[in-house]
Amino acid sequence: MAKVKLKLQDKSDSELLTFSQQHIAAMTGNSNFTTPAPTVIAFQALHDEFEAALDAAALAAETSKQKTSTKDVKRSALERGLTDRGSYVDMTSGGIEAKILSSNLPVRDAAAPIGPMPAPIDFLATMGDMEGEMDLTWSRVRGAKSYIIQHSENVSPRVWSQKAVSPKSSATITGCTPGAICVFRVAAIGAAGQGPWSDESVKMAP
Missing domain, CATH: 2.60.40.10 (Immunoglobulins)
Known part of the structure; x- marks a missing residue:
């Protein structure tokens, strides 16, 4: 069964913003996911607030640690929103890979099967x-x-x-x-x- 793979911590701020925007575009009018959680309005607000905070932090990077701190808080909020969206897509997609990919969320690699057992040691x-x-x-x-x-x-x-x-x-x-x-x-x-x-x-x- 396919599952969403986010790995948000590996993305830079700009990569996260682009990833979020692509997800929004992919979910707009997507018949596979008609009742997203967070809602369309709530998730768009998370995205917009992070984008605004990111722009503000870029403008005031040298002089305003507070804006950078605000940006980090907004990033965490957006990551939680994306994580919640991942959970929603997992539950709603029924594990169908094509449906998950239609949300522009990546799919986890399938677990590699374990081969023949070795002999137990330290018996x-x-x-x-x-x-x-x-x-x-x-x-x-x-x-x-x-x-x-x-x-x-x-x-x-x-x-x-x-x-x-x-x-x-x-x-x-x-x-x-x-x-x-x-x-x-x-x-x-x-x-x-x-x-x-x-x-x-x-x-x-x-």
Whole structure:
């Protein structure tokens, strides 16, 4: 779904004024946005007041800090007005890019999809507080929706079985045989499916 991208703080005063004027022209008679917020009159007033303050500041830049301060206040007000207009356009356009662009407001870049998950790192199994309980921790994987945890006895080759699925980068495993050497591994699951397994972590169950 398309969204408005303003980045007003990156614009100079003159660029902001031009941007605002182009937006006003684009919104005039625009059938996509018939009830703008702020209203046509209110937004035009914000634009005109900033333009007047900008002109005054330019004329008195050397002698009048007050006018420059007033200009900054009016700029902030215009930025708020543009931000409100962006919110209005977002809600009214239904996320249709062509409608947003018809208001002369730019559209945010689409989020880049996250590819295959890497293997979790810093995977560590430690004894839990209760008999047969193991605490597992690892570093969070960006983009992971959940993590799958497998267990094997300390045999070769390993015989893996699923022990848990966790939405966060930690889990507590119960029901381990006290005194048994337990082997664990974890993999991240994202939009592209399951990633590779982590390094094994081996620990005796309490």
